[in-house]
Each structure stands twice: as C-alpha cells, then as structure tokens.
Amino acid sequence: MAEERSKKQQPAKKRRTKSPPRQSTDEKPAAKRPKATAKTVNKKSQPKKKKRKQSAVSQKKRPVVAHQSKNPVYTVLFNVVFYGFILIMILGSIAFATTGNTDKSVLGYRFFGVLTDSMVPRDPEKQKGGFHSGDIIIVKNIAGDQAKVGDIITFRPSIKSQAFLTHRVKEKLDHLGDTKGTYYITQGDANLAEDVPINEKQVIGKKVTVIPKVGAFLSFIRENPVVSIIFLISVFGFITIIRYYILNK
Incomplete structure (x- = not known):
C-alpha cells in the first residue's frame, strides 16, 4: 500500500510543474515587447519629421542662393574699376614724382x-x-x-x-x-x-x-621715394582690407 501511494504522489508532482504560473511568466515579456516596439517606432518617426523640416528650410533658402549668384558679377566689375583707378593714380604719382626730367x-x-x-x-x-x-x-x-x-x-x-x-x-x-x-x-x-x-x-x-x-604730397614722394612707396602700398592694402570687411559683413 505504501508503494502505491508513492506512485500516485509522483504524477501529482509532475502535474504541479505544468502549473499555469509559468504560462503567466511567459506572457509578461510578450506584453512588454509591444511597448518597446511602440517606443522604437516613435523614435524612428521623429527623424523623418526633422528631415522634412530641413528640406523645407533648404527650399526656402534656394531663392537666396540664386539671388546671390548675380552679385559676384557686379562686385568683380566694381573691383576692376575701383582698384584700377587707385593703381593708375598711385603709379602716375610715383612716375611723376620720381622723374627729374621735366622735358618728358x-x-x-x-x-x-x-x-x-x-x-x-x-x-x-x-x-x-x-x-x-x-x-x-x-x-x-x-x-x-x-x-x-x-x-x-x-x-x-x-x-x-x-x-x-x-x-x-x-x-x-x-x-x-x-x-x-x-x-x-x-x-x-x-x-x-x-x-x-x-x-x-x-x-x-x-x-x-x-x-x-597734391603738389606737397608729390614733393614729399620725390624727396623720400622709398618711404613713400611703402606708405602708398600700406594705404592700398588698408583700403582693400576695409572694403573686404564691409562687403562680407
């Protein structure tokens, strides 16, 4: 009788191992996974919105770039006239001041x-x-x-x-x-x-x-040619830097 009772008790233990609590533990991660996937979906969707905003901003800036492309043509022409005039004046002044022959x-x-x-x-x-x-x-x-x-x-x-x-x-x-x-x-x-x-x-x-x-200026150049040439180049460089700063401000 004792052996039969022990045999009957063993299947009962096996049945206890197949109890429903384990199924509940298996279902809990399944319930958490959809939440994690929802967060990941939301995170992935956010960069798409940023890209759309960036594309909209870039589309707004396109007309500005097209408008700025015309400016270099006018700036180049102005630079040629401006610097050409300054160079002619400087070179003409130096040529007049450094020559001692009045018959030329x-x-x-x-x-x-x-x-x-x-x-x-x-x-x-x-x-x-x-x-x-x-x-x-x-x-x-x-x-x-x-x-x-x-x-x-x-x-x-x-x-x-x-x-x-x-x-x-x-x-x-x-x-x-x-x-x-x-x-x-x-x-x-x-x-x-x-x-x-x-x-x-x-x-x-x-x-x-x-x-x-202008005579006093040219007479000074004639008496001090080296110092005057350095001074004229410095003034020319200073005007160039100031003009470049104003245009790019």
Whole structure:
C-alpha cells in the first residue's frame, strides 16, 4: 500500500510543474515587447519629421542662393574699376614724382607742380582757370604758334632756362619791333606787371586742368621715394582690407 501511494504522489508532482504560473511568466515579456516596439517606432518617426523640416528650410533658402549668384558679377566689375583707378593714380604719382626730367611727357601731356601764387585770380569772374601754390597742373603739348589770347600757357622764361612759368596770354603779336614772328605777352593773374615778351620757341604747352593740393604730397614722394612707396602700398592694402570687411559683413 505504501508503494502505491508513492506512485500516485509522483504524477501529482509532475502535474504541479505544468502549473499555469509559468504560462503567466511567459506572457509578461510578450506584453512588454509591444511597448518597446511602440517606443522604437516613435523614435524612428521623429527623424523623418526633422528631415522634412530641413528640406523645407533648404527650399526656402534656394531663392537666396540664386539671388546671390548675380552679385559676384557686379562686385568683380566694381573691383576692376575701383582698384584700377587707385593703381593708375598711385603709379602716375610715383612716375611723376620720381622723374627729374621735366622735358618728358606722357601721351603728349606733362605734369607741373605750382610753386607760387602768381595765378591766383584777382577777379575770379573774368580770370577763370587760375590755381594756387601746391596744386598740380596738367599741360598739353602744343605748337608755339597755336596759343590764343586768354589761354594759360607754360613756357620757358628764356630758351636755355630749365625753369618754367605758367601765365595767361594777354597779347599775341606777329612781330616784335623789326623782328617778324609769333610773340606773346603774358601776365600772371595775381601780378600787376606784364612779363617779358616771349617767342613761339619758348612755349611748351597749354594748361588743360588742375589737380588741387597734391603738389606737397608729390614733393614729399620725390624727396623720400622709398618711404613713400611703402606708405602708398600700406594705404592700398588698408583700403582693400576695409572694403573686404564691409562687403562680407
């Protein structure tokens, strides 16, 4: 009887191992998995929204890029004109200041520095075209007999003179005493007396225009060429940096 009871008790133990609590433990991870998958789905869906936003922003910026592509054309043209003008002015100033030969001309034009105030007009309404000391005058080469009354001409006081005068023609003569030829009587606008008559061989040219207040600067360049060239290059570089900063700000 004892053996039969033990045999009957053994199947009961096996049945207890197949109890439903294990099934409940198996179902708990299954219930948690959908939650984890839902979170992962939500996490994956979020970057898609960001990409859409970025694409929308990029589409808005496209017209701006297309508009900026036109600007470099105008900036290049402006840079060529701007820097070309500065270089011409600097090189022209250096060429004028460093040359000591006054007989040289560039394309038929000469540059002279004004040292006195003999051409400051006493009557600006009648005496037009005057200038002051420190100015630069540009003189065009002309034939000696082409000047007219009222013109401001540059001439040598004597044929062998290395100095020059620039005064207004007051009279034009076809002879001087018994000597035939073209002669001029000149006078400075600020002077009260006439100059000594000159003949056509002493005439250099006719004043075309005036660059005010540059003579002192050019005379300094002539006396200090190395320092002046370094200074001009530094100024040119400073202007370039400032302009680049303003355009890219």
